[in-house]
Amino acid sequence: MEYVTERKLDVILLDFCGTLVDHQTADTFVKFCLDESPVRLTCYYALYFFQTLCGVLGIPEPVNFKHVYVRLLKNIEKEYIEQKARKFGFHITKNSSCKVTLENIRKINKKDTTLIIISAGYECYINYFSEHIDLDIDDVIASRLSYVENRCSGEIERDLIGKKKVDILAVKHRSVMDEATTTAAFSDSASDLPLLKVSDYKYVVSPGSVLENIARQKNWPVLRCR
Template identity: 25%
Template sequence: MSAEPASAPRAAFFDLDKTVLSTASSVTLARPLLAAGLLTRADLLRSAAAQLGYVLVGADRRRSERVREQLSLMVDGWEEPRFRKVVDGALSTFVQPRVYREAVDLIQRHHDDGADVVVVSASAEDVVRPIAAMLGADEVIASAMEVVDGHFTGRVARYVYGPAKADAIRALAAQRGYDLAACAAYSDSVTDLPMLEAVGHPVAVNPDRALRRTAVARGWPVHHFARPVPLRTRSTRPLRVGAGSSVVVGLIAAGATILRRAHRAG
């Protein structure tokens, strides 16, 4: 009697901001970046003004590109090692308390079921990777910016947002052999609809109104996470990077945050 063929590898893809974390990772880092002198109060005011414009006028691709460019210019000239040091120093105080307990438990269940866990975020790899390591994730897909001579140039090399998330997931699935029909994806925002549609088991987590309507209409599960608690640092396997490179900056995630707020207001 021949043995049954082994099933294809599976993965669970998690958006980070408002899905695993109770807020945006870029927001959690604003205070430490300001204290370190990398951000100025004028930078924060410009960012707030841009977000207000999105809420009042609405979001589209053209406006999102303009805001993304403005935010990338804010990091122009920053020293990458200094930025990483600020991020590492901020994790335990500013990021860990924002992790949803429900997300931690769900990630553990996927691991127990033999699936890889992939964090997919428009935030920076330098921000996402240490958070993913705390969670025990296996892969990271994140945005990238150019670094020359140890300094950020302000040029966005890769922006993992909207349809780009789905493209990156498909590329990673082809590389790792994942059966996307057997994979799961989790997000709070309708801007991640392409990512959710790319897998066989999409799940809405604390969804905005547009995503909630879509999830209900299509019969997708809707989860409600409400318990952000400190997450003790845990030793994990080395992360394999699914997209982007180590030369990335976290503040480009603010563009995604702006779009999310605009969709929630609509």
């Protein structure tokens, strides 16, 4: 099912991980930054094994693994992380872009439509990704790594999950919340239901079972990225 509308879209809101690219990128970016540090990389794989084991056994994750992974970046220089972000952004553009999502965005995108990427992935590499795709991205709002004296603190300055995306949109792009503004949103995750609910047109991309069931009940288009 596709939306057919003559209404001009004012804004298109784009989740990133699992939507514009075919996987979750925040933790893989951490790994990408550790390729010259064998000890830290070993710790990464140990954490990954434990996280995978929790999933296989159906055990609730005892910690927020995203926040644990990022601690492996502690004391790494900001300049080095930015260099890796540039390479990672190019890498995922070339190898992991979700062509189905991009094609559907191009179908509904008009000359004056505002395109906003809003993601729990890290801003540093999403900025570079947005430079390499054939779309004019107007703003990138994403999670940020925290730095102290130009070294990573091992913390996340802001982690844009769930309703936090809507809250920051209300501050940075207040018109998105205006009833006169026509919006579309693309996401793969049930955690983005608050974002989808404030949008006039909803597209879900390779969703998990929870979001897919909701999409089918509400007759939202379901795209397959992988």
